Amino acid sequence: MTPLQTRQHPLPLSSRQDWCWQWMRSYPVDSTPVEATETLSLRGPLDIGALRDTLAEIETRHEALRLRLAAPPGPDPSAAWPGQTLRPDPGALTVLPVPPQEATAEATRILARPLDLTDRMTRATLLRADPHEHLLVMQFHHLVVDGACHPLFRDLLAEGYARRVRRAPDTGQGRRRSEPESYTALIAREGTPAARSAVRERAAALARDLRAYGSGDPLPGDAGAVDRDTRFGSVPLGVPADRTRRLLRGSRTERVTLHTVLLAALARAVATEYDRDRLVCSVYTHGRTTPAAHETLGLFSNVVSARLDTAPAPLPDFLRSVHDRVRDAAHDVDLPFTEVASRVLPRPSDGGAYCRSALAHVELRLTGVTGWLPVDQHRPPAFPVPELAATALDIQAPFTPPSFNSREQALACAGTLFATLDLADGALVGALWYEHRYHDGERLARIAERYGDFLTELAPSP
Structure with a gap:
């Protein structure tokens, strides 16, 4: 367990989250959501329980996906960072039946609904058009996810799902992934007095150079x-x-x-x-x-x-x-x-x-x-399950x-x-x-x- 996981008070921004917080606070609270989305078309027989468990495992192992704001951002653009806390549990997978001809439109409507950042900064919805046709709609707020995460998320999803339905033979030669880095540990390292002092000195030197340019x-x-x-x-x-x-x-x-x-x-x-x-x-x-x-x-x-x-x-x-x-x-x-x-x-x-x-x-x-x-970014996940084909779709919220x-x-x-x-x-x-x-x-x-x-x-x- 990382040092910050045992604390009850809100966590500060990471150095990487800082620019995104400034970005989202530049706009009114009801403007276009600052989100990264992922929509996968899944064709073939789908084990929804295995998919749900895979998503839960991914959230459990990757701390950033369980972060949430400690208080609403509020309409005031000068609002201070409200802090963030780490949810102990992963989010639920919502399954919605939808007529096949309405699946894309429903995915667009889902993506247009902003996340409640005080609840969680990720949301997973599975649209079930028929037993062999599904759309997995993932919403990630940019405060916790960047573009480099998308291919990794697809790989983790494919690997975890295949492991659960036992369709991928375990030859012992598959890729062995290392333990993910703790995001709260990153924040803790950056929050030490020595680290903060070094950042202030480097920021002052960089600012002088930037003004000169x-x-x-x-x-x-x-x-x-x-x-x-x-x-x-x-x-x-x-x-x-x-x-x-x-x-x-x-x-x-x-x-x-x-x-x-x-x-x-x-x-x-x-x-x-x-x-x-x-x-x-x-x-x-x-x-x-x-x-x-x-x-x-x-x-x-x-x-x-x-x-x-x-x-x-x-x-x-x-x-x-x-x-x-x-x-x-x-x-x-x-x-x-x-x-x-x-x-x-x-x-x-x-x-x-x-x-x-x-x-x-x-x-x-x-x-x-x-x-x-x-x-x-649009590379489809390679599910090692012959009956299930996945395609990454470019569905976005109205801009x-x-x-x-x-x-x-x-x-x-x-x-x-x-x-x-x-x-x-x-x-x-x-x-x-x-x-x-x-x-x-x-x-x-x-x-x-x-x-x-x-x-x-x-x-x-x-």
């Missing part, structure tokens, strides 16, 4: 046009499969990652357009710093800030510089976002939260390859554009450019998103063109 000095735009309701436009950044293959070869030649190449291209394009020789870029790191953490469901990822020098330089030197700066930024995964932001930015006038992108000029999310999540608690938070978000890229079927698919009232669309189109020119420089057409 222009953090707090956003990209210029029409600030007067922005209100609390953000309105985003986008320009495509996708790369066809044949060119993506050349980029992968080019990155290997330069001994950097594809993530480095794409971030370097974007940073140089933005810096050229805005005539800046320094930028701060937000990137995500998976944050799993121990072998056990790789086998653990929980929020370990963090938003870290890479300080980039973007003055003209030979291509190999520039790529190596970006690569090294991203690697250095990853060392800050255990720094709470608030500890840094509060030293760089003025406190919002309403006393509320910091927008999670407020420190950066550019943010990059790359999935499916060498980004923060180097796996296919509404974010509305912030204050105009200051909306402006902090508007000043950042957001690039999202996913490797799908060998091609890079994605876009550069921008608040279209703050930023000039023609300017963003020029950035996208320069981004393409940089990639061509690295990997020219044959």
Whole structure:
């Protein structure tokens, strides 16, 4: 039993949860839920008891899935962290019969209902269309789960279910998983006086560096046009499969990652357009710093800030510089976002939260390859049960554009450019998103063109 499991008083945030708390407190309490969802289509005879027991085992072994808030967040954006407690018991699996033609619509309705975070931050619902057709709808709040958890959750579900129905032969050669890392033990380690003192010193040093690189000095735009309701436009950044293959070869030649190449291209394009020789870029790191953490469901990822020098330089030197700066930024995964932001930015006038992108000029999310999540999030689980086939479905709650608690938070978000890229079927698919009232669309189109020119420089057409 870990030290914090025996305590009755609420637990503090982990260093990884801090940025997510700031994120969710930037919006009104009734805005779009900050959740990660997982919907699996299960075709074939299903042993619901075995599925229920498997889900209970997963929650029991992975502490983050049993965390809950000690009090409601409340409508006040300046509300302090209410603390969290660890439920002693796993959650129930709700089984609902549904007509086959209504299954997808019912899954959407379930995902649209926010979680009661004071009860639990996960919810499992099984929609039974007929004895051989089910939808498993999982809801995870981002305070306890990140994107890297999804493939692991599917594997644990498949392995545990197969073990219970005794369809997977035990050859002794299967993968032996290590004991998950205790999330409450992570919080306990971070809460020692020595650890807190070290964090304060490192956060102060990082804040000085970020200010020197222009953090707090956003990209210029029409600030007067922005209100609390953000309105985003986008320009495509996708790369066809044949060119993506050349980029992968080019990155290997330069001994950097594809993530480095794409971030370097974007940073140089933005810096050229805005005539800046320094930028701060937000990137995500998976944050799993121990072998056990790789086998653990929980929020370990963090938003870290890479300080980039973007003055003209030979291509190999520039790529190596970006690569090294991203690697250095990853060392800050255990720094709470608030500890840094509060030293760089003025406190919002309403006393509320910091927008999670407020420190950066550019943010990059790359999935499916060498980004923060180097796996296919949509990979279906391989149930070692011949009669049962599983498919991961992309069913989401209805999306509404974010509305912030204050105009200051909306402006902090508007000043950042957001690039999202996913490797799908060998091609890079994605876009550069921008608040279209703050930023000039023609300017963003020029950035996208320069981004393409940089990639061509690295990997020219044959």
